[in-house]
Each structure stands twice: as C-alpha cells, then as structure tokens.
Amino acid sequence: MVTNATPIGGPTAWTRSTLREQDWLHHISQPLPELGIPALTLLAKKAKAALEESPGLMVIRGWPVEGRSEEQIDLLCYTFGSLIGAPRAQKTGLVTTGANQPRRGMDDRGLAFHTDRGGPPGPPHLVGLLCLRAAVRGGESLMVSGHAVHDRLLEECPDLLPELYEDFHFGAGTVTDFDRVYPVFTRYAGRVRVQYNRHWIERGQEAAGKPLAPSAVAALDAFDEILTDPDLVLRFSLRPGDLLLVNNDVVLHGRTAFTEDPRARRRLARIWLD
Known part of the structure; x- marks a missing residue:
C-alpha cells in the first residue's frame, strides 16, 4: 500500500475558480470548409498542449457539422483524432436516444463523474465527443480535475x-x-x-x-x-459543432440530466484515442 503520497499540485490540479475560459475553450477563427491537413495539424498541436500539460481538456468550437453524413462525421473525427493520438478501432458515431435507451450513460438521466473504461486493451488515454445536436434543455457537461x-x-x-x-x-x-x-x-x-x-x-x-x-x-x-464541491466543477453546455476533448487519465467527466425533442434526438459522435 502506498504510504508516501505527495501533493500533485500545479496547473493540472485546477479548480473552477483558478481555470480561465481561454485555458480550455478555443474558437475556430477561420472557416475550414475542407478541413485541410495543415489547418488541422496546427489545431491538433494546440489541443495536445492543453490535454497533456494543462488543464487536461479542451473544447474546440465551430466545427462544420451541419448537413454532414454520419460517414463524413466519422472521417472528420478519425482524421483529427489521428493527429492527436491513435484512434481505437471502433464505430465513432454515437446517438443518445433518451429514456428509451437501455444502456446506462446513453440515456437522459444525469451521469455521475467518471473516467471511461473503454474496451481492450484498457482505458483510453483521450476521449473526444463531437456535438451534432444538443438537447432541448439540460445535458450540461461537468468536468473535475x-x-x-x-x-x-x-x-x-x-x-x-x-x-x-x-x-x-x-x-x-x-x-x-x-x-x-x-x-x-x-x-x-x-x-x-x-x-x-x-x-x-x-x-x-x-x-x-x-x-x-x-x-x-x-x-x-x-x-x-x-x-460535490461546486468549486471543483467546470460546467458548460456543448453546442452543435463543439468538439470536447478530455485527458481520460487526469479529468473526470459527467453530465446533467436532459430533455430532448423525440423528433430530433440529442446526438454526439465519440472517439477514443491512445
């Protein structure tokens, strides 16, 4: 049993009051209609710094997702994810379908703080969630260091x-x-x-x-x-076109309960990276 645990400290041990919005939120300032590799590479470099150094998460706002097919969304996630880590062999698209969805974590109830378990070979290093359609109400993302x-x-x-x-x-x-x-x-x-x-x-x-x-x-x-200490919790709502990236080895994530339009379900695309 470890008996000499020491404080971690530093910028990864942030709280809501010590974290600035510019530390975790990045706006795509120029249109990226074709999402060329040079532009994606520069964006990936900035994301990697936030994920590996501090604060262990980033929201990239402004991805062009409207009108794109599921295959195009999968390709977008895989292409950008490959510049940050090694994508897991999985289907990227993930649809949350509310109260009729039996799988825990993919329904409309609140989701407790956790890190993703993933599948073999173990927990992924990074988790990405691209918002395609938001809930009508609720569904706030919750982050804790x-x-x-x-x-x-x-x-x-x-x-x-x-x-x-x-x-x-x-x-x-x-x-x-x-x-x-x-x-x-x-x-x-x-x-x-x-x-x-x-x-x-x-x-x-x-x-x-x-x-x-x-x-x-x-x-x-x-x-x-x-x-349960609210000063530890960063809360924000994902908008369509927001890509949330989380260092799964550092940051716990959760979600509040949500209400959605049954004709236009809340929809996210997920990717796991090593």
Missing part, C-alpha cells in the same frame, strides 16, 4: 488516500471485465493517472466475489464527497 480531488483527499483524509492506490475491479462479470483491475490513482513516470467509476467498481468487486472492505468504501465515499 482528478488531481485536485487527489490533493483534497491528501489534505482532508490522508489516512484514506492510500486505499485508492490499491487495485479495484472495474467490471460487470465477464472474463474480460475481470481483467479490468487497476487503482484509482497510479504514479508513473513522474505523473499520476486517475481512473474512477464508482458504479463499475461496485459491480466489478461484486462480480469478482471480492466485496469492498470498509476502509475501501470509506475512501470511495470520501472521493465522492469531494466531488
């Missing part, structure tokens, strides 16, 4: 923090899910990786036949309690 949560835990309950450097099962009961075993906080190469999803941790531990110890429950509860 996992590094800020770490440092608050160290300050307020240092006796519980080491528990979160131990392994947890992030799964639902299949052999593949049992392979999803990793800590909430991991130190590597001078950095701290954050992976968190309370829902999947509880399901994974139960499926593995390893109920959470009281000390682990207390540590997870402390993590969740810190997430």
